[in-house]
Amino acid sequence: MHIGLIGLGKMGFNMRERLREKGIEVTGFDRNPDLTDVSTLDELVEALPAPRIVWVMVPAGQITDGVVKDLSEVLSEGDLVIDGGNSKFTDDQIHATLLAQKGIRFLDCGVSGGVWGLANGYGLMAGGSHADVELAMPVFDALRPEGDRAESFVHVGDVGAGHYAKMVHNGIEYGLMQSYAEGYELLEAKDIVKDVHGTFAAWQKGTVVRSWLLDLLVKALQEDPGLSKIAGYVEDSGEGRWTVEEAIANSVPAPAITAALFARFTSRQDDSPSMKMVAALRNQFGGHAVKPAQSNPE
Amino acid sequence: MHIGLIGLGKMGFNMRERLREKGIEVTGFDRNPDLTDVSTLDELVEALPAPRIVWVMVPAGQITDGVVKDLSEVLSEGDLVIDGGNSKFTDDQIHATLLAQKGIRFLDCGVSGGVWGLANGYGLMAGGSHADVELAMPVFDALRPEGDRAESFVHVGDVGAGHYAKMVHNGIEYGLMQSYAEGYELLEAKDIVKDVHGTFAAWQKGTVVRSWLLDLLVKALQEDPGLSKIAGYVEDSGEGRWTVEEAIANSVPAPAITAALFARFTSRQDDSPSMKMVAALRNQFGGHAVKPAQSNPE
Amino acid sequence: MHIGLIGLGKMGFNMRERLREKGIEVTGFDRNPDLTDVSTLDELVEALPAPRIVWVMVPAGQITDGVVKDLSEVLSEGDLVIDGGNSKFTDDQIHATLLAQKGIRFLDCGVSGGVWGLANGYGLMAGGSHADVELAMPVFDALRPEGDRAESFVHVGDVGAGHYAKMVHNGIEYGLMQSYAEGYELLEAKDIVKDVHGTFAAWQKGTVVRSWLLDLLVKALQEDPGLSKIAGYVEDSGEGRWTVEEAIANSVPAPAITAALFARFTSRQDDSPSMKMVAALRNQFGGHAVKPAQSNPE
Amino acid sequence: MHIGLIGLGKMGFNMRERLREKGIEVTGFDRNPDLTDVSTLDELVEALPAPRIVWVMVPAGQITDGVVKDLSEVLSEGDLVIDGGNSKFTDDQIHATLLAQKGIRFLDCGVSGGVWGLANGYGLMAGGSHADVELAMPVFDALRPEGDRAESFVHVGDVGAGHYAKMVHNGIEYGLMQSYAEGYELLEAKDIVKDVHGTFAAWQKGTVVRSWLLDLLVKALQEDPGLSKIAGYVEDSGEGRWTVEEAIANSVPAPAITAALFARFTSRQDDSPSMKMVAALRNQFGGHAVKPAQSNPE
Secondary structure (H helix, E strand, C coil): CEEEEECCCHHHHHHHHHHHHCCCEEEEECCCCCCCCCCCHHHHHHHCCCCCEEEECCCCCHHHHHHHHHHHHHCCCCCEEEECCCCCHHHHHHHHHHHHCCCCEEEEEEEECHHHHHHHCCEEEEECCHHHHHHHHHHHHHHCCCCCHHHCEEEEECCCHHHHHHHHHHHHHHHHHHHHHHHHHHHHHCCCCCCHHHHHHHCCCCCCCCEHHHHHHHHHHHHCHHHCCECCCCCCCCHHHHHHHHHHHCCCCCHHHHHHHHHHHHHCCCCCHHHHHHHHHHHHHHCCCCCEHHHCCC | CEEEEECCCHHHHHHHHHHHHCCCEEEEECCCCCCCCCCCHHHHHHHCCCCCEEEECCCCCHHHHHHHHHHHHHCCCCCEEEECCCCCHHHHHHHHHHHHCCCCEEEEEEEECHHHHHHHCCEEEEECCHHHHHHHHHHHHHHCCCCCHHHCEEEEECCCHHHHHHHHHHHHHHHHHHHHHHHHHHHHHCCCCCCHHHHHHHCCCCCCCCEHHHHHHHHHHHHCHHHCCECCCCCCCCHHHHHHHHHHHCCCCCHHHHHHHHHHHHHCCCCCHHHHHHHHHHHHHHCCCCCEHHHCCC | CEEEEECCCHHHHHHHHHHHHCCCEEEEECCCCCCCCCCCHHHHHHHCCCCCEEEECCCCCHHHHHHHHHHHHHCCCCCEEEECCCCCHHHHHHHHHHHHCCCCEEEEEEEECHHHHHHHCCEEEEECCHHHHHHHHHHHHHHCCCCCHHHCEEEEECCCHHHHHHHHHHHHHHHHHHHHHHHHHHHHHCCCCCCHHHHHHHCCCCCCCCEHHHHHHHHHHHHCHHHCCECCCCCCCCHHHHHHHHHHHCCCCCHHHHHHHHHHHHHCCCCCHHHHHHHHHHHHHHCCCCCEHHHCCC | CEEEEECCCHHHHHHHHHHHHCCCEEEEECCCCCCCCCCCHHHHHHHCCCCCEEEECCCCCHHHHHHHHHHHHHCCCCCEEEECCCCCHHHHHHHHHHHHCCCCEEEEEEEECHHHHHHHCCEEEEECCHHHHHHHHHHHHHHCCCCCHHHCEEEEECCCHHHHHHHHHHHHHHHHHHHHHHHHHHHHHCCCCCCHHHHHHHCCCCCCCCEHHHHHHHHHHHHCHHHCCECCCCCCCCHHHHHHHHHHHCCCCCHHHHHHHHHHHHHCCCCCHHHHHHHHHHHHHHCCCCCEHHHCCC
């Protein structure tokens, strides 16, 4: 099998490696001339056997929109586009409809595993038709860990369902990380706990909280004891927000995941307008002293 | 009526004023010689007609413990101590038991109203026996706003119940302030809102969210538009913590009040250990960039 | 002044009353023949002097969309439509654009005060141009409480800003109610508190938590002690959801308001899928007993 | 090595099995004559070589208190008691002090792994002196999974530190389970997701959220698709509460873990007093209909 792969960043680059290791021929395309295998999209299309399979692995939103639009102009009836990025599930139907006008097929596929996927394989969640999933199965099988397919690949439903599952996966991920992080902060705060790193390390085997994220947490504490080199500043990339929006849209209470999202928002604030207001109110009714703004250097 | 009042700080000083304005004779005692009416506790006791009523208005915890102990040594059978501070309700029974050994009576009384109580009167929540409450009623009536007693005074239950009600009052207060503050931050964040101060001002009459705290919020924004002089740093004085602890002890979900408490904790952190951990984890699995600690000036 | 008012439900009916009491002539239109003053929209238009002012007070979403579309067909250049309902702020620009194609002017106006607005007046938050706001000012002045205009009316910004402010107002309202409710549940749960109703009643004057909502809470407990006649089932009408969505879109942490929203979601569930899962997990790892589903009557 | 083990319930029974399999001689004592190896505590003491090691595996609180007291009467100087139950860390110092009066040594040891520990080994967190930990190390090594000791055993600190770490472990566990559960509810709620079970199954290998709890979740869905046999009713056994209490005591924001705790409280309520109040308030200000209590069968 020979496929095209557009986007050779942190994820796409590794995926090209893994696919090739597993015997899939890959022609990669990226704007970075040091990474790309071909110079133009046209070259990419020419290099591929029909029906062409093109895996798109670029940032969600406008960039993915642009790539899908470009592909709708250069691909042919019966070709298949797979969006493996973190697109919002609502974008998938738009992309599928655009491509379908030319008879081009579309799958969305959530991909989890991060930088470790190259070695470990990726967890995959696909959305689209049964026939399109079957066509791409050799690619999925090469990307996912070896062993039982059901443990690393799922055909979640029609177009959009794959990215929806990936979105929820990331929402859960927010909650898991927040939970470990709260426990970490409490262990750090309590003086009777003399070995925080050792405690997390000892949870790796046998305990109820053992997980891959815990293993990474132990690794992080090993590399930077006390996390002294790192600021408590956390970005969010969209999927956590969408998860909470979907929770709201579906009347699903999601307090832990939402707490994780809000904690990230707070982490990025130099000063909190809402906490200024609470301080101002306490001063108003109780004459409680406030901390003047100038003591907060920026 | 003539009572003693121990503690002439922000609250006690104003209460002495109000009581005197309402025709209650007050002998005040404070360690600050500029404020006190007598030099020693013995003098205070001598100045009062039996059965003596002594209102204690000092910081909760060890200071109140000390004053109650001192009073147990100088007061006589039939005298009445009223703890008007913010003592934890569990302290009340200890104090009552100590005083009862000498036949001294005890009431706990939650007091709300802050620095405005002098002019407006205080909301009062009493715990203790019916007879003791009756004895002190002229004091309560002088302290509370004029008008219907039931709108500003309640005999909540036995010893401890007054402070319990005050604790819950303060827990609610945390939630109310947090709610207004979140709305404030959102209005400030949204560019189509051109007049945040005016919006809160316009909520003072007619709306569902009108309240005394809202009036203070408008006053705060008038005095310091944009709250530019104040840092988002908020202390907490115990009663919010106790409210959440009691919620837990009684299996009562209290997510909004707890959110308000945690927001205060976060407001006082220069950097968040839990957010360091989340940043470290994202870096581990996804290679996401972290903000180095040194960029966070302290 | 003579205006049209479309929608004579719980809110619109009262507003017609108040406007008439304040000397504004009102021609009301409603599908209910018992309520309406005219039989058709054409009649309504004919009855009004130019430039016509038509206040729309119908449910947000499709019904408001339909009314605005109808008005775009029967009104004339220079007429003014005011949407006083709870439309989402993003709908306002759509409505304004549609009407502007015919030269019809548009204001959005958030209205707070509920069924009490008839007697007390309504809090008003307007969005639109200065000129349009000025044109409608006699109507605003009649609807709002008497006294200082700035305490019950605000021109928040351009089209959409009025409803935005109302949305945030309602979000805050969610948080306020949740805070009081959590305090209520805790007071009810604690045996040493003998008079929950009396406690809330005593908070009405003097305390920091006094508010109009608190007054209503006391009234509710008076009418139904222990709230024995009412189920813990709470609807939500959109504005709470939008507030949290906007908080997310603007990276504003809003944990208390969100807690209030999620508590409503939970209140409407017969059984919680997420809690089923937690129960199932506890059973899996610890052999903890589960409550069988059939014991949960539905 | 030959030790005593008191408490042969779900955990203790399995631990006796595992210890024996690993070559540790165990004399078990339980009130249940079908389970116990000896009839009395005296018999147990007589059976053990000095210095005796007695592992206590009974419910925390009064029962553990009683067992420790009994042991303080029958054991001798130099003997060692290990509390492997889920005692509150503050109890440990009390127990240690009581035993120390007779020269009896004490370790607390948090044990994680549930019913799977028999086969997989247990994660262990010990608190106490270095010498006492060394004495008991063969027992710890037999209980924990084979392999690197640091991955399943930690000496956290002095007496109490082991149970403190276990408490935080369980708090994290609450947050992890809640996060998965929220994701589960959202996937179940969304119609485009056609295979919820398959989605979780596919997360077992390769994804960021893979964990032992996830494996159990998949097993639970396999055994009871849709969790139709189980009610959304979740107990809590103390450690989640203590974790939040400790978070409060140490000014550590713990919103996700607290959300998990409150969700359990809510799951056990037939009707929510706080939601009754919110419904009552909405009815008061807006005339919104309420659901009458009688429609809520109890």
